[in-house]
Amino acid sequence: MASRTLAVWEHRKVVGLLVRRDLKVKYQQSVLGYAWTMLEPLALTLVYFFVFGLVLQAERGMPEDAPGGYILFLVAGILPWTTFGAILSEAPRAMITHSKLITTMKVPREIFPMATVGTKFVEYVLTWPVLLIFVFALGGRFTWEGMLFWLPLAIVLTFMFGLGVTLFLASVNVLLRDVERLTRILTRLLFYGSAILFPASMVLQADRVPGWAKTLYELNPLMGIFQMHRTVWFSGFEELTPSTLALTSAVVGSILMLIIGYWTFRRLEMSVLKEL
16 A cells, blocks of 8 residues: 555656646636636525525524624535535546546556546635635634634545545446436535535524434534534634534544545456456
8 A cells, every 4th residue: 555655646746737637628618717616606605695594594503793694604615515516526437537548547546536636626725715705804703723723624634535535436436337326416415414504503403303313413524524614714603613523523534435435446446447
């Protein structure tokens, strides 16, 4: 495993080339180009604000004195989710898309799923101007603890979980094409099960939700991860900070997902190459 990791590191420039190529191909025939990276999540935020904020009044689960209110809560959750959702969308085809390169280039095959995840993280960075505009315009509050602890941890765990999922889905989908369709359903379930559109406290404090369901809800690693992304801008609000169980689940779940994904990828590698 150590030699394989070293081989991936030695070919890190290939990952950079693939990321730049994917970004160029995606936006080269677009009039607005990279602006779509910011406009798309912004449009989603406005739609969800109208439906969940104004119609369904999901903001009732927010602390009354939370800076930025529900609209900042939405932006801080939807932007990182857009990145993760895009990773899930392209993960099943990460190997199929690069099939010609995989069969002709003598490089570690892990590079191609890594390039898929890397491309989405570059797009995530490009959405930060939108996020910062909302933070400063709405009076979002952040501390050094949030910037130096919660934000790096959230980004690292998102990358680990996303890479693990991509390694797993990319290899399995080559052998079983139904995986791509199942992933679309899973993505929608995870979206509503990760407290993106409403505070997790609305579920955890609901009397009608049984205790076992609340525990299962907190065991979703993504819920803790996206809570971390928000905690950066809502420092000091316990309702918007991941609980000990959610934090532990996020860290352990991300590590396990990466291990499972890499193990599956290596185990199926030869079968995948024969299929490609």
